[in-house]
Amino acid sequence: MWDYxxxxxxxxxxxxxxxxxxxxxxxxxxxxxxxxxxxxxxDALRLHLKIQESTExxxxxxxxxxxCTSAIASSSAxxxxxxxxxxxxxLKITNKDIADFLGGLPEAKMHCSVMGQEALEAxxxxxxxxxVEHHDDDEGTLICSCFGITEPRVRRVIIENDLTxxxxxxxxxxxxxxxxxxxxxxxxxxIEVQRDxxxxxxxxxxxAAPLSPIQKINLIQQVLTExxxxxxxxxxxxxxxxxxxxxxVQVQLKGACxxxxxxxxxxxxxxxxxxxxxxxxxxxxxxx
Amino acid sequence: xxxxxxxxxxxxxxxxxxxxxxxYLSDLYGNPSSMHSFGGQVGAAIxxxxxxxxxxxxxxxxxxxxxxxxxxxxxxxxxxALAAQPEKRHIVTTAVEHPAVLNVCKHLEKKGYxxxxxxxDRRGQLDLMExxxxxxxxxxxxxxxxxxxxxxxxxxxxxxxxxxxxCGAIFHVDAVQAVGKVPINLKESTIDLLTLSGHKLHAPxxxxxxxxxxxxxxxPFLLGGHQERGRRAGTHNVPGVIALGxxxxxxxxxxxxxxxxxxxxxxxxxxxxxxxxxxxxxGGGTTRLPNTTNIGFKYIExxxxxxxxxxxxxxxxxxxxxxxxxxxxxxVLTSMGLPYTILHGSIRFSLSRFTTEDDIQQVxxxxxxxxxxxxxxxxxxxxxxxxxxxxxxxxxx
Numbered sequence: 221m222w223d224y225x226x227x228x229x230x231x232x233x234x235x236x237x238x239x240x241x242x243x244x245x246x247x248x249x250x251x252x253x254x255x256x257x258x259x260x261x262x263d264a265l266r267l268h269l270k271i272q273e274s275t276e277x278x279x280x281x282x283x284x285x286x287x288c289t290s291a292i293a294s295s296s297a298x299x300x301x302x303x304x305x306x307x308x309x310x311l312k313i314t315n316k317d318i319a320d321f322l323g324g325l326p327e328a329k330m331h332c333s334v335m336g337q338e339a340l341e342a343x344x345x346x347x348x349x350x351x352v353e354h355h356d357d358d359e360g361t362l363i364c365s366c367f368g369i370t371e372p373r374v375r376r377v378i379i380e381n382d383l384t385x386x387x388x389x390x391x392x393x394x395x396x397x398x399x400x401x402x403x404x405x406x407x408x409x410x411i412e413v414q415r416d417x418x419x420x421x422x423x424x425x426x427x428a429a430p431l432s433p434i435q436k437i438n439l440i441q442q443v444l445t446e447x448x449x450x451x452x453x454x455x456x457x458x459x460x461x462x463x464x465x466x467x468x469v470q471v472q473l474k475g476a477c478x479x480x481x482x483x484x485x486x487x488x489x490x491x492x493x494x495x496x497x498x499x500x501x502x503x504x505x506x507x508x
Numbered sequence: 509x510x511x512x513x514x515x516x517x518x519x520x521x522x523x524x525x526x527x528x529x530x531x532y533l534s535d536l537y538g539n540p541s542s543m544h545s546f547g548g549q550v551g552a553a554i555x556x557x558x559x560x561x562x563x564x565x566x567x568x569x570x571x572x573x574x575x576x577x578x579x580x581x582x583x584x585x586x587x588x589a590l591a592a593q594p595e596k597r598h599i600v601t602t603a604v605e606h607p608a609v610l611n612v613c614k615h616l617e618k619k620g621y622x623x624x625x626x627x628x629d630r631r632g633q634l635d636l637m638e639x640x641x642x643x644x645x646x647x648x649x650x651x652x653x654x655x656x657x658x659x660x661x662x663x664x665x666x667x668x669x670x671x672x673x674x675c676g677a678i679f680h681v682d683a684v685q686a687v688g689k690v691p692i693n694l695k696e697s698t699i700d701l702l703t704l705s706g707h708k709l710h711a712p713x714x715x716x717x718x719x720x721x722x723x724x725x726x727x728p729f730l731l732g733g734h735q736e737r738g739r740r741a742g743t744h745n746v747p748g749v750i751a752l753g754x755x756x757x758x759x760x761x762x763x764x765x766x767x768x769x770x771x772x773x774x775x776x777x778x779x780x781x782x783x784x785x786x787x788x789x790x791g792g793g794t795t796r797l798p799n800t801t802n803i804g805f806k807y808i809e810x811x812x813x814x815x816x817x818x819x820x821x822x823x824x825x826x827x828x829x830x831x832x833x834x835x836x837x838x839x840v841l842t843s844m845g846l847p848y849t850i851l852h853g854s855i856r857f858s859l860s861r862f863t864t865e866d867d868i869q870q871v872x873x874x875x876x877x878x879x880x881x882x883x884x885x886x887x888x889x890x891x892x893x894x895x896x897x898x899x900x901x902x903x904x905x
Contacts, residue, residue, distance in 0.1 A: 222811075232815065238885050259848045259888050259896065260903070262809065262829035262837060266887045266895065284887035286852075288811035288830035292885060367835070390835070397835030 225323035228293040235292055237299035239282045241268040248273050254343025256335055261367060261394070263287030263332070265295050267339040269302075271347060276307040290322075290329040297321045298336040307344050313337060314380050315392070330392040334377060363405050366398025374406060378413050386410065423498045431500070437464050439499050444471075447494050452487070459491065467502040469495060511867045514823040515708075516657050516685060516800060516858035521751070522710040528754035529712070532747040540744050541735060550746055557753025561717050564756040565702070566693035573718045573736045574749050578684040579608035581703030581718040582651075584729035584740070586612050588720070589649040589678040589701065590621070591727040596648035600677070602626040602634060602663075603843040605653055609682055610839075613651075626652075631793040632661040632844050639668055643675040650677050654686035654702075658827055658840040658856055659791030660800025662690065669698025678724075684708055684716075688759030689766060689797050700724055706748060710860070711755035715748030762861050769859050770798035772868050776857060777801050779872045784879050786890075790841060790854055799859040802827075802841075804850030807889045808882040813855055816878040822871055828852045847901040849888065 224232075243251050250271045257264030263286060270280035281302050283295035297318050302310045315333035319325045325333055360372035377383065377392045386406045390396040396403045423439070431439065441461055452458050456476035463470045473487060492505040512520065538547035540554050555569070562569045575581045586599075586609070601613050603625040613623045624642040626634055634652075643650075650672040655662045665681060672679040680701040683692065688709035694702065701724070706715040720726050720739070732741025777789055786806040805813065810826025817824055827838025829852065836842075837851050846854070857871065883889045888896055 229815075232812070233819065235885060255887075255895065258899065259852070259901070260899070262835075262848075262852045264887060264895070284885060286807070286886045286888050287809050288828070289815045291809075291830075292812060394835050 222289070222326050222329065224289060224293075224326070227297075227321070227323040228290055228325065231293040231296040231322070232289045235283075235296040237282045237296060238284070239268075240266075240284060241270050241280060241282050244270075249279070250347060252343055252347040254339045254341070254346055256338040256342055257287070259286060263291045263335060265291070265335050265339045267295070267298065267336075267343050269343050269347065271307070278302050278305050278307070278310060287332070287335075288329075290325055290332040291335065293322055294318050294325070294332040294336045295339075298340060302340060307347070310340060311344055313340060315377070316381060327388065328391045330381070330388075331394050334392055363409075364395035364398070364402045367394040369393050369395035371409065374409050375413060378410060384410065384414070420498065433464075436499065437461075440464060440469055440495060440503075443494055443498050444491070447498070448491055451490075457487075459487075462508050467500065467504060469503055469505045470508045471505060473507050509821065511820075511822045511870050513857040513859060513863065513867065513871065514825050515860040515863075516660075516856065517825055518707045518713065519710045519860050520862060521712050522755060522758055524758060525711055525751045525754045529747040529751040532750050536746075540746060541733070554744055554746065554749050557749050557756075560753035560760075561704075561756045564687065564692070564760045565704075565719055566695045566697075567719050568722060570737070571694070571719050571722055573720060573740050574744060574752070575716040575718050575740060576714055576745065577716045578606075578682070578703055578705035578708075580729075581684075581705070581716050582606070582608040582680075582682055583612055584718055585680045585701040585703055585720075586616075586649065586651060587729050588724075588727050589651075589680055590616070592678065592725040593648045596646045596677075597621050598644055598646045598648060599623045600626065600639070600642045600647055600650045600672075602628065602652050604628055604632065604656055604658075604840045605651070606657060606682060606684070609651055609653070622646075628661075628843050630845055632656060632659045632791040632840070633794045634663055634668070636664065636667055636671070639671050643671060643677065645675070647672075647675055647677040649680060651680040651682070654681050654683040654692075655690070655797045655800075656791070656840060657685045658838055659802045659844075660685070660797035660858075661791040662686070662795040662797060666698055673698050685797060685800075688756075688762070689769075689799055691763055694719060694721070706752040706755060709755050709759045711751040712748060715745050715752045717752065765861065766798050769861060769863065772863055772865065773799060773801050773857075773859055775865075776859075776868045776871060777803070779868075780875055783872065783876045787879070788850065790844065790846065790850070799863075800856065801858075802854055802856045804841075804846060805853040805855065805879050806849045807886050807893075808853045808879065810853055810855055812882055813853065813878060816882070817855075817871075817874070820870065820874045822874070825856050825858075827854050827856070842903050845902055848903070849891070849896070849901060851903075 241251050250273050253266050253268040255266040266284040268282040269278055272279050281299040283299050285292050285295040301321055315337040318333040318336045360370035363371045363374055374395055383389055386403050389406050396406050458474040460472045462472050488505050488507055495503045536550055538550045540551035558569045558572050561572050599621055617623050626638055652663055654665055669679045678700045679698055681699050682703045684705045687704040700721045702719040704717050707713040726739055728739050730741045788804050790802040790804050810828030811830035814826050827841045829835050829837045841851050841854055
């Protein structure tokens, strides 16, 4: 028998916000729903949102769930968590927030909280007119054909929940829980994510020790080469390190990047975030 | 008070059984194999228990080997059958076996054996023509269950056995769910090997038996001491064996009264079907055990139903994905080709001779409310639900 928390059982036996939200002609109000899962999979959630359009605030939220005890409790929890939030704030909610609200879920039931997070995302994307088929997850290669799980979805759940084993991945998104033929593929993703984590951690650690001016310049150069340039080159741009003076990093934006006024600010921010995380939090970037 | 309707999972130890075994946990602790009368009296008690089990099965005492559980019996039987005919490399079984047979067969496939998994129809029943067609000259073993643990569906054992014999194959039957519920007479049977488990018939967990037809070239699975005439090494689980003997004796006496269980089961089914729309009996169209009913409640999920029942102290079980320990729903119900709308919401109630009319009434009282409550939450609460349209609702193999 599953060891459910009292909160899970409470929300299962007395669910809050069950049902649909009827369409309305009220001004400035939109009603939308997002859905995830299917009857074949054994669990499915249709999450309904009532949104104030001018402020992008969730006025009301209701759920319809086909699924087990923890699927119903997770859905009900989600509707409570998101009420009153703006859509941007709601998009920041992770499956962990849902599980935490419930006082934890059994490891093998974590996928119920993931289902909640995904339905929320689907509803908001739908409201914003972003075709769900075109959002990041679904562009990725299918890794688990039994449950239709893509590689980016697996990667995301590994990163957000600090997962380290294939079994955990199965518990969180079901991938690998059917025929098991993708287990080796999931293992590969875990290894990749782990490698990335170690690399970042090593840089952060290195950054923690005081750097000599030449070490600092080298590290900045390395981050630019490995993390920033590939991203820019893909968009037809490029960046070059011009000078480092104290904590001010001077860069030259090239190609498509240099000619576009609006992208300069965004790019400066993106480069700064990376350098601050991986070299020193004091760094600022200026384009010259 | 617990309303226990999960007797296909395990049963309560009958009070008489407990009384019979207790002395062997205290004063009568001798080793049955010892050469002193203190141990010898325990050895004699084991022989009595063997006779009691043999009588329930219509077998001879020497045809009974005590084991630790049903899984051990099934593993032993399959390995013994293959060892008896090493030149034959083909096994015939069914798609709906218990994992203790299914996973052994899957393992043997990796070892180079070919296995045919017979299909079942929508009722959960086998097709004898398919059994016949599956047989080859190289078929070493036909292994099927007597009755299915999830649906209670009884296979036409003697007809299957006749086909096996005709082709020179050994016939093993996993009768874990059937023993004590249907009369079995192995003297007039095609069965070579038969597995039973104690805790399904009011003995404790940790004891079982394997019937091996006299004259069968038996190779032991567990090697070591000379216990069980060299056919199963290991010091006897004496209290368990004594308990199994007593449980077998009681089951034999109770066989004639099994009709009462059937009546209670039928009453549960009839009332639930009348009170609750959109539900059906899985396996209802064919011969079944008298104590089992498996009902599919459409549009809702089994684990949620079980937790609702649990709130009323009612114990049942489900074949839904969320209860199986894996992420897939029951292989038995999937093999029957049930649509997903029923598959995930199937609940098994299994009765015993301790089940009362009051127990049944309690279930009938609460079940309609539970189904209604969960259907109110479900987005799939009718066949016309928009989310179900254009989707494949039956699992394709």
